[in-house]
Amino acid sequence: MSQANLDQTEAPSLIIQNIRQDFITLDGTELNVLDNINLGFREREFISFIGHSGCGKSTLLRIIAGLQTPTQGSILYKGKKIKGTSAARGMVFQQDAVFPWLTVRKNIEFGLKLKKLPRDKVRAQAEKWIALVGLGGWEDAYPKELSGGMRKRVDLARVYANTPDLMLMDEPFGALDQQTKSNMQTQLLRLWETAGSTVIFVTHDLEEAVFLSDRIVVLAPRPGRVKTIMDVSLSRPRREELRLSEEFLAEKRKLHELLKEDA
Numbered sequence: 001m002s003q004a005n006l007d008q009t010e011a012p013s014l015i016i017q018n019i020r021q022d023f024i025t026l027d028g029t030e031l032n033v034l035d036n037i038n039l040g041f042r043e044r045e046f047i048s049f050i051g052h053s054g055c056g057k058s059t060l061l062r063i064i065a066g067l068q069t070p071t072q073g074s075i076l077y078k079g080k081k082i083k084g085t086s087a088a089r090g091m092v093f094q095q096d097a098v099f100p101w102l103t104v105r106k107n108i109e110f111g112l113k114l115k116k117l118p119r120d121k122v123r124a125q126a127e128k129w130i131a132l133v134g135l136g137g138w139e140d141a142y143p144k145e146l147s148g149g150m151r152k153r154v155d156l157a158r159v160y161a162n163t164p165d166l167m168l169m170d171e172p173f174g175a176l177d178q179q180t181k182s183n184m185q186t187q188l189l190r191l192w193e194t195a196g197s198t199v200i201f202v203t204h205d206l207e208e209a210v211f212l213s214d215r216i217v218v219l220a221p222r223p224g225r226v227k228t229i230m231d232v233s234l235s236r237p238r239r240e241e242l243r244l245s246e247e248f249l250a251e252k253r254k255l256h257e258l259l260k261e262d263a
Protein backbone atom coordinates (compact mmCIF):
# COMPACT_ATOMS: atom_id res chain seq x y z
CA MET A 1 0.00 0.00 0.00
CA SER A 2 1.21 3.47 -0.73
CA GLN A 3 -0.11 6.96 -1.06
CA ALA A 4 1.84 7.49 -4.10
CA ASN A 5 0.39 5.49 -6.40
CA LEU A 6 2.13 5.77 -9.75
CA ASP A 7 2.75 2.21 -10.80
CA GLN A 8 6.36 1.38 -11.61
CA THR A 9 5.85 -1.53 -13.98
CA GLU A 10 3.41 -0.05 -16.49
CA ALA A 11 2.92 3.58 -17.43
CA PRO A 12 -0.43 4.81 -16.05
CA SER A 13 -2.96 5.75 -18.70
CA LEU A 14 -4.97 7.97 -16.35
CA ILE A 15 -3.00 10.49 -14.31
CA ILE A 16 -4.62 12.65 -11.66
CA GLN A 17 -2.26 15.49 -10.89
CA ASN A 18 -2.33 17.70 -7.84
CA ILE A 19 -6.09 18.13 -7.77
CA ARG A 20 -7.59 20.66 -5.40
CA GLN A 21 -11.28 21.53 -5.28
CA ASP A 22 -12.74 24.44 -3.34
CA PHE A 23 -16.43 25.28 -3.24
CA ILE A 24 -18.18 28.39 -1.97
CA THR A 25 -20.98 27.32 0.35
CA LEU A 26 -24.39 29.03 0.58
CA ASP A 27 -23.24 31.22 3.49
CA GLY A 28 -20.28 32.41 1.41
CA THR A 29 -17.52 30.51 3.18
CA GLU A 30 -14.90 28.62 1.22
CA LEU A 31 -14.89 24.84 1.57
CA ASN A 32 -11.77 22.88 0.63
CA VAL A 33 -13.21 19.55 -0.51
CA LEU A 34 -10.19 17.90 -2.15
CA ASP A 35 -6.52 18.63 -1.64
CA ASN A 36 -3.34 17.39 -3.27
CA ILE A 37 -4.82 14.35 -5.01
CA ASN A 38 -2.20 12.51 -7.06
CA LEU A 39 -3.06 9.13 -8.56
CA GLY A 40 -2.17 7.00 -11.55
CA PHE A 41 -4.22 4.15 -12.97
CA ARG A 42 -3.26 1.56 -15.54
CA GLU A 43 -5.27 0.65 -18.60
CA ARG A 44 -8.05 -1.87 -17.73
CA GLU A 45 -7.67 -1.50 -13.99
CA PHE A 46 -10.71 -1.76 -11.74
CA ILE A 47 -10.37 0.95 -9.11
CA SER A 48 -12.74 1.86 -6.28
CA PHE A 49 -12.88 5.07 -4.27
CA ILE A 50 -14.04 4.58 -0.72
CA GLY A 51 -14.24 6.94 2.26
CA HIS A 52 -16.63 8.49 4.72
CA SER A 53 -19.60 10.49 3.51
CA GLY A 54 -18.60 13.94 2.29
CA CYS A 55 -14.90 13.15 1.74
CA GLY A 56 -15.19 14.13 -1.92
CA LYS A 57 -15.50 10.80 -3.79
CA SER A 58 -18.24 12.00 -6.15
CA THR A 59 -16.52 15.33 -6.68
CA LEU A 60 -13.33 13.56 -7.75
CA LEU A 61 -15.30 11.31 -10.10
CA ARG A 62 -17.04 14.34 -11.62
CA ILE A 63 -13.66 16.00 -12.20
CA ILE A 64 -12.38 12.87 -13.99
CA ALA A 65 -15.59 12.82 -16.08
CA GLY A 66 -14.96 16.43 -17.08
CA LEU A 67 -18.23 17.55 -15.46
CA GLN A 68 -16.40 19.71 -12.92
CA THR A 69 -13.35 21.91 -13.48
CA PRO A 70 -11.01 21.62 -10.50
CA THR A 71 -9.73 24.70 -8.67
CA GLN A 72 -6.22 23.41 -9.27
CA GLY A 73 -4.53 20.48 -11.01
CA SER A 74 -5.32 18.42 -14.05
CA ILE A 75 -6.33 14.99 -15.31
CA LEU A 76 -4.42 13.40 -18.15
CA TYR A 77 -5.80 10.49 -20.10
CA LYS A 78 -3.33 8.82 -22.45
CA GLY A 79 -1.25 11.97 -22.31
CA LYS A 80 -4.11 14.37 -23.14
CA LYS A 81 -5.64 16.77 -20.66
CA ILE A 82 -9.33 16.07 -19.94
CA LYS A 83 -11.47 19.08 -20.78
CA GLY A 84 -15.24 18.68 -20.65
CA THR A 85 -17.20 15.48 -21.12
CA SER A 86 -16.63 12.87 -23.82
CA ALA A 87 -18.39 9.76 -25.13
CA ALA A 88 -15.13 7.93 -24.38
CA ARG A 89 -15.95 8.31 -20.67
CA GLY A 90 -19.18 6.56 -19.75
CA MET A 91 -20.99 7.48 -16.54
CA VAL A 92 -23.37 5.37 -14.47
CA PHE A 93 -25.12 6.85 -11.44
CA GLN A 94 -27.23 5.41 -8.62
CA GLN A 95 -30.38 6.49 -10.44
CA ASP A 96 -30.44 4.85 -13.82
CA ALA A 97 -30.61 7.07 -16.86
CA VAL A 98 -32.90 4.97 -19.04
CA PHE A 99 -35.61 6.77 -21.00
CA PRO A 100 -39.05 5.55 -19.82
CA TRP A 101 -40.63 6.21 -23.21
CA LEU A 102 -38.17 4.01 -25.13
CA THR A 103 -38.00 0.21 -25.26
CA VAL A 104 -34.95 -1.70 -24.01
CA ARG A 105 -33.57 -1.91 -27.55
CA LYS A 106 -34.21 1.76 -28.34
CA ASN A 107 -32.60 2.84 -25.07
CA ILE A 108 -29.45 0.94 -25.94
CA GLU A 109 -29.46 2.14 -29.54
CA PHE A 110 -29.98 5.78 -28.54
CA GLY A 111 -26.31 6.76 -28.00
CA LEU A 112 -25.20 4.75 -31.03
CA LYS A 113 -27.62 6.63 -33.28
CA LEU A 114 -26.25 9.93 -31.98
CA LYS A 115 -22.84 8.78 -33.20
CA LYS A 116 -24.43 8.37 -36.64
CA LEU A 117 -23.31 4.76 -37.01
CA PRO A 118 -24.85 2.83 -39.93
CA ARG A 119 -28.21 1.27 -39.03
CA ASP A 120 -27.01 -2.34 -39.22
CA LYS A 121 -24.05 -1.56 -36.94
CA VAL A 122 -26.38 0.13 -34.42
CA ARG A 123 -28.67 -2.90 -34.41
CA ALA A 124 -25.77 -5.39 -34.13
CA GLN A 125 -24.10 -3.50 -31.31
CA ALA A 126 -27.37 -3.22 -29.39
CA GLU A 127 -28.06 -6.95 -29.89
CA LYS A 128 -24.60 -7.81 -28.58
CA TRP A 129 -25.05 -5.84 -25.35
CA ILE A 130 -28.64 -6.98 -24.82
CA ALA A 131 -27.33 -10.56 -24.91
CA LEU A 132 -24.34 -9.75 -22.68
CA VAL A 133 -26.55 -8.28 -19.95
CA GLY A 134 -28.97 -11.22 -20.23
CA LEU A 135 -31.96 -9.28 -21.53
CA GLY A 136 -32.61 -11.38 -24.62
CA GLY A 137 -36.39 -11.61 -25.08
CA TRP A 138 -36.97 -8.22 -23.40
CA GLU A 139 -35.92 -6.05 -26.36
CA ASP A 140 -39.38 -4.57 -26.87
CA ALA A 141 -40.24 -4.12 -23.19
CA TYR A 142 -40.51 -0.63 -21.67
CA PRO A 143 -38.58 0.26 -18.49
CA LYS A 144 -41.77 0.27 -16.38
CA GLU A 145 -42.17 -3.43 -17.16
CA LEU A 146 -38.72 -4.26 -15.74
CA SER A 147 -37.41 -4.88 -12.21
CA GLY A 148 -34.84 -2.52 -10.67
CA GLY A 149 -32.02 -4.95 -11.49
CA MET A 150 -33.16 -5.32 -15.10
CA ARG A 151 -33.32 -1.53 -15.52
CA LYS A 152 -29.80 -1.33 -14.17
CA ARG A 153 -28.73 -3.87 -16.76
CA VAL A 154 -30.26 -1.71 -19.50
CA ASP A 155 -28.36 1.23 -18.03
CA LEU A 156 -25.06 -0.69 -18.13
CA ALA A 157 -25.70 -1.97 -21.67
CA ARG A 158 -26.60 1.57 -22.77
CA VAL A 159 -23.25 2.91 -21.58
CA TYR A 160 -21.12 -0.09 -22.54
CA ALA A 161 -22.57 -0.19 -26.08
CA ASN A 162 -20.76 3.10 -26.69
CA THR A 163 -17.46 1.30 -25.95
CA PRO A 164 -16.11 3.83 -23.47
CA ASP A 165 -12.40 3.62 -22.54
CA LEU A 166 -13.25 4.73 -19.05
CA MET A 167 -16.31 3.72 -17.04
CA LEU A 168 -17.05 6.10 -14.17
CA MET A 169 -19.59 4.66 -11.74
CA ASP A 170 -21.03 6.55 -8.77
CA GLU A 171 -22.67 4.07 -6.40
CA PRO A 172 -24.44 2.45 -9.36
CA PHE A 173 -25.94 -0.37 -7.26
CA GLY A 174 -26.67 1.71 -4.16
CA ALA A 175 -30.44 1.56 -4.59
CA LEU A 176 -30.67 -2.21 -5.16
CA ASP A 177 -31.47 -4.94 -2.61
CA GLN A 178 -28.54 -7.09 -1.46
CA GLN A 179 -29.25 -10.09 -3.68
CA THR A 180 -29.73 -8.02 -6.84
CA LYS A 181 -26.66 -5.98 -5.93
CA SER A 182 -24.51 -9.13 -5.66
CA ASN A 183 -25.80 -10.37 -9.02
CA MET A 184 -25.07 -7.01 -10.62
CA GLN A 185 -21.52 -7.01 -9.26
CA THR A 186 -20.82 -10.43 -10.82
CA GLN A 187 -22.40 -9.25 -14.05
CA LEU A 188 -20.36 -6.05 -14.05
CA LEU A 189 -17.13 -8.05 -13.72
CA ARG A 190 -18.11 -10.11 -16.75
CA LEU A 191 -18.89 -6.97 -18.77
CA TRP A 192 -15.64 -5.37 -17.69
CA GLU A 193 -13.69 -8.46 -18.78
CA THR A 194 -15.43 -8.34 -22.17
CA ALA A 195 -15.19 -4.60 -22.74
CA GLY A 196 -11.64 -4.08 -21.50
CA SER A 197 -12.35 -0.61 -20.14
CA THR A 198 -10.78 0.99 -17.08
CA VAL A 199 -13.38 1.32 -14.29
CA ILE A 200 -13.48 3.85 -11.46
CA PHE A 201 -16.20 2.92 -9.02
CA VAL A 202 -17.41 4.99 -6.05
CA THR A 203 -18.96 3.04 -3.18
CA HIS A 204 -19.61 3.04 0.57
CA ASP A 205 -19.82 -0.72 0.60
CA LEU A 206 -16.63 -2.49 1.73
CA GLU A 207 -17.66 -5.89 0.39
CA GLU A 208 -18.48 -4.38 -2.99
CA ALA A 209 -15.11 -2.61 -3.18
CA VAL A 210 -13.18 -5.78 -2.27
CA PHE A 211 -15.18 -8.05 -4.59
CA LEU A 212 -14.77 -5.81 -7.63
CA SER A 213 -11.47 -4.00 -7.39
CA ASP A 214 -7.83 -4.44 -8.26
CA ARG A 215 -7.02 -1.48 -6.03
CA ILE A 216 -9.03 0.57 -3.57
CA VAL A 217 -8.26 4.25 -3.02
CA VAL A 218 -9.11 5.15 0.58
CA LEU A 219 -9.91 8.84 0.93
CA ALA A 220 -9.60 10.73 4.21
CA PRO A 221 -12.03 13.57 4.94
CA ARG A 222 -11.84 17.34 5.51
CA PRO A 223 -10.30 18.02 3.06
CA GLY A 224 -10.50 14.86 0.97
CA ARG A 225 -7.01 13.40 0.53
CA VAL A 226 -5.65 10.04 -0.56
CA LYS A 227 -5.01 8.23 2.67
CA THR A 228 -3.76 5.00 1.23
CA ILE A 229 -4.22 2.60 -1.66
CA MET A 230 -5.03 -1.00 -0.91
CA ASP A 231 -4.10 -3.72 -3.37
CA VAL A 232 -6.75 -6.41 -3.35
CA SER A 233 -4.92 -9.75 -3.30
CA LEU A 234 -7.67 -11.91 -4.75
CA SER A 235 -7.27 -13.75 -8.04
CA ARG A 236 -9.66 -13.44 -10.96
CA PRO A 237 -12.11 -14.42 -12.21
CA ARG A 238 -14.02 -13.80 -8.99
CA ARG A 239 -17.03 -15.98 -8.37
CA GLU A 240 -19.91 -15.62 -5.96
CA GLU A 241 -18.49 -18.28 -3.55
CA LEU A 242 -15.41 -16.12 -3.03
CA ARG A 243 -17.41 -13.88 -0.69
CA LEU A 244 -17.53 -16.63 1.94
CA SER A 245 -13.84 -17.50 1.82
CA GLU A 246 -11.30 -16.67 4.55
CA GLU A 247 -9.11 -14.75 2.11
CA PHE A 248 -12.06 -12.53 1.12
CA LEU A 249 -12.98 -11.83 4.73
CA ALA A 250 -9.34 -11.01 5.49
CA GLU A 251 -9.28 -8.39 2.71
CA LYS A 252 -12.56 -6.94 3.95
CA ARG A 253 -11.19 -6.75 7.50
CA LYS A 254 -8.07 -4.97 6.21
CA LEU A 255 -10.19 -2.36 4.46
CA HIS A 256 -12.39 -1.96 7.53
CA GLU A 257 -9.31 -1.20 9.64
CA LEU A 258 -8.06 1.37 7.12
CA LEU A 259 -11.39 3.17 7.20
CA LYS A 260 -11.77 2.96 10.96
CA GLU A 261 -8.56 4.88 11.48
CA ASP A 262 -10.30 7.89 9.88
CA ALA A 263 -13.27 7.93 12.18
Ligand SMILES: Nc1ncnc2c1ncn2[C@@H]1O[C@H](COP(=O)(O)OP(=O)(O)OP(=O)(O)O)[C@@H](O)[C@H]1O
Nearest residue numbers: 023024025033051052053054055056057058059060
Ligand atom coordinates in the same frame (compact mmCIF):
# COMPACT_ATOMS: atom_id res chain seq x y z
N1 LIG B 1 -21.32 22.19 -6.16
C1 LIG B 1 -21.04 22.22 -4.84
N2 LIG B 1 -21.09 23.37 -4.14
C2 LIG B 1 -20.80 23.41 -2.83
N3 LIG B 1 -20.42 22.33 -2.11
C3 LIG B 1 -20.36 21.14 -2.75
C4 LIG B 1 -20.68 21.02 -4.14
N4 LIG B 1 -20.52 19.73 -4.51
C5 LIG B 1 -20.13 19.06 -3.40
N5 LIG B 1 -20.05 19.90 -2.35
C6 LIG B 1 -19.60 19.55 -1.00
O1 LIG B 1 -18.40 18.86 -1.12
C7 LIG B 1 -18.28 17.85 -0.14
C8 LIG B 1 -17.96 16.54 -0.81
O2 LIG B 1 -19.11 16.11 -1.56
P1 LIG B 1 -19.10 14.73 -2.38
O3 LIG B 1 -20.47 14.51 -2.86
O4 LIG B 1 -17.99 14.76 -3.37
O5 LIG B 1 -18.73 13.69 -1.22
P2 LIG B 1 -18.88 12.10 -1.21
O6 LIG B 1 -17.66 11.57 -0.56
O7 LIG B 1 -19.19 11.60 -2.57
O8 LIG B 1 -20.15 11.95 -0.25
P3 LIG B 1 -21.24 10.76 -0.15
O9 LIG B 1 -20.46 9.53 0.20
O10 LIG B 1 -22.12 11.20 0.97
O11 LIG B 1 -21.94 10.67 -1.47
C9 LIG B 1 -19.59 17.86 0.65
O12 LIG B 1 -19.37 18.59 1.82
C10 LIG B 1 -20.54 18.57 -0.29
O13 LIG B 1 -21.53 19.25 0.44
